[in-house]
Amino acid sequence: MRVLITRGSSATARRLAELLEGRSGVEAVLTVREDEPEALAQIIRGAQVDTVVEMRPRADAVAGCESAGVRKLVLKSSAHYYGFERDAPAFLTEATIRRRPPAGALERSVLAAESAAERLAVRNPGCRVAILRFADEIGTGEGSHQVLLRLPFVPCILGFDPRWQLIHAHDVAGALAHAVLRDLPGVYNVAADGVLSLSEVASLLGKPMLPVLPPLGTGLAVGQLARLGIPAPVELVGQLRFGRGLDNRRLKASGYLYRYTSRETVIKLAEEHRLRVLLEPPRQPPGS
Amino acid sequence: MPGADLRRQSQDDLRDHLPGLEPEREVTDWGRSERAARALDRALLEFLYSRWFRVQVAGVENVPATGGALLVSDGTGSLVYDAAMIARAVTREHPRGRAVHLATDRHFSGVPGLGMLMAKLGAVSAHPENLHRLLWDEGELVLLFAAEASAFRDAAARAQAPVIAVEVRRGPPILPMAGRLPPRWFAPPAPTTITFAAPVEPGRLPAGS
Numbered sequence: 001m002r003v004l005i006t007r008g009s010s011a012t013a014r015r016l017a018e019l020l021e022g023r024s025g026v027e028a029v030l031t032v033r034e035d036e037p038e039a040l041a042q043i044i045r046g047a048q049v050d051t052v053v054e055m056r057p058r059a060d061a062v063a064g065c066e067s068a069g070v071r072k073l074v075l076k077s078s079a080h081y082y083g084f085e086r087d088a089p090a091f092l093t094e095a096t097i098r099r100r101p102p103a104g105a106l107e108r109s110v111l112a113a114e115s116a117a118e119r120l121a122v123r124n125p126g127c128r129v130a131i132l133r134f135a136d137e138i139g140t141g142e143g144s145h146q147v148l149l150r151l152p153f154v155p156c157i158l159g160f161d162p163r164w165q166l167i168h169a170h171d172v173a174g175a176l177a178h179a180v181l182r183d184l185p186g187v188y189n190v191a192a193d194g195v196l197s198l199s200e201v202a203s204l205l206g207k208p209m210l211p212v213l214p215p216l217g218t219g220l221a222v223g224q225l226a227r228l229g230i231p232a233p234v235e236l237v238g239q240l241r242f243g244r245g246l247d248n249r250r251l252k253a254s255g256y257l258y259r260y261t262s263r264e265t266v267i268k269l270a271e272e273h274r275l276r277v278l279l280e281p282p283r284q285p286p287g288s
Numbered sequence: 289m290p291g292a293d294l295r296r297q298s299q300d301d302l303r304d305h306l307p308g309l310e311p312e313r314e315v316t317d318w319g320r321s322e323r324a325a326r327a328l329d330r331a332l333l334e335f336l337y338s339r340w341f342r343v344q345v346a347g348v349e350n351v352p353a354t355g356g357a358l359l360v361s362d363g364t365g366s367l368v369y370d371a372a373m374i375a376r377a378v379t380r381e382h383p384r385g386r387a388v389h390l391a392t393d394r395h396f397s398g399v400p401g402l403g404m405l406m407a408k409l410g411a412v413s414a415h416p417e418n419l420h421r422l423l424w425d426e427g428e429l430v431l432l433f434a435a436e437a438s439a440f441r442d443a444a445a446r447a448q449a450p451v452i453a454v455e456v457r458r459g460p461p462i463l464p465m466a467g468r469l470p471p472r473w474f475a476p477p478a479p480t481t482i483t484f485a486a487p488v489e490p491g492r493l494p495a496g497s
Contacts, residue, residue, distance in 0.1 A: 088415075089418055089421075090421070124440075158400065194307055194313070194317060195319075197315050200315050214433040249306070
């Protein structure tokens with residue numbers, strides 16, 4: 001197996017490369033920063049890559065894999081595929097077909113990338129396509145929610161205590177490695193055991209919840225979040241209002257063992273926050 | 289099958305892979321808060337059960353000790369109180385003291401405050417997938433008010449869960465009270481009997497029910 005991982009500069013790509021290097025059956029691992037689908041396809045052909053881990057929800061990059069004759073594609077997709085709805089089932093399964101149009105740019109890219117991956121699979125029976133839908137990550141630096149959780153308080157919407165399922169950086173790379181090394185065609189939710197309530201998250205982080213977001217109108221909430229310094233996609237507001245739970249059992253049934261639960265993930269985050277406070281140099285008073 | 293529709297995947301039995309219990313947690317994955325439930329019980333439900341309604345229970349042994357079952361109440365009278373009293377009856381009187389999940393109208397969850405509170409008390413939106421997971425995957429008890437017979441029949445059949453009819457009968461009010469208050473939100477103190485019928489296997493539900 002000759003593997004190419006996109007978004008080569010990300011922590012996840014590097015972690016994944018480490019997990020794959022030296023495994024039996026893995027001849028070569030390339031992490032690539034190249035963004036351009038054409039150039040990427042050339043690299044794939046030139047380096048005789050047969051397995052691609054596409055770390056971005058990019059429909060054009062997925063299509064590029066087809067032209068380069070890749071034999072296995074692992075698409076790092078997102079639970080944002082499901083969107084946020086008031087009346088969603090409490091544990092979304094992979095069989096759920098999204099009917100509503102995308103709410104924002106992120107959902108749009110995710111839906112487009114997954115469609116491209118499905119089309120690729122249908123047109124190329126020789127190519128195995130695995131789509132992994134990741135819950136919100138902790139410890140990888142990805143996602144506006146990670147900025148939100150660094151605030152000294154947890155912003156919330158008055159009257160809502162939404163459910164939140166997470167995944168630890170260790171398991172993000174672990175699940176991707178699992179999909180690369182096994183034969184897992186199909187769609188898989190990737191999320192830690194445990195769906196926490198936002199109040200639980202706040203309590204584990206030792207932070208107060210502050211209802212700073214208005215219950216009416218996502219536009220207002222997005223503005224508020226922006227004022228707090230959070231690039232606030234509509235998707236984050238959806239999480240703070242409706243929350244979401246995922247049924248994570250398919251991946252477990254395929255043999256993946258999660259290292260951390262959602263609760264343990266937040267506890268690790270709290271530890272990290274405490275360390276960061278200790279390690280930050282004391283701020284100089286102005287004028288000195 | 290390579291190239292086939294990625295979504296059409298086999299329905300393996302995934303019950304072995306349910307998340308394990310994390311005993312340090314006070315809140316369940318559904319959002320039910322042990323603390324909130326206990327607080328409400330002490331503050332109000334204990335009083336309602338023992339003094340206001342003086343609940344008598346018959347047939348609670350019909351509720352299975354393990355596995356999923358659908359409790360269906362006829363839903364006449366004060367739904368809010370009936371639900372709370374039925375759930376408490378099972379938890380208190382049944383030898384196994386099993387928890388009951390109330391399946392609610394699907395619009396509640398969106399209401400600020402109320403939706404959140406109901407979730408903390410163990411209410412779950414009556415989405416068919418939620419019912420299936422509770423009955424089949426988790427083997428839990430679900431209480432449903434029989435507003436729509438077809439909905440509950442499908443849920444029980446799909447989950448192969450027995451259906452237990454629950455009858456709530458109120459005697460004459462202990463104190464004469466104005467009968468004009470909306471029954472949904474107020475029920476005068478009256479001796480109440482909750483009867484659990486014998487379980488009916490879903491295959492044997494009569495066509496008209």
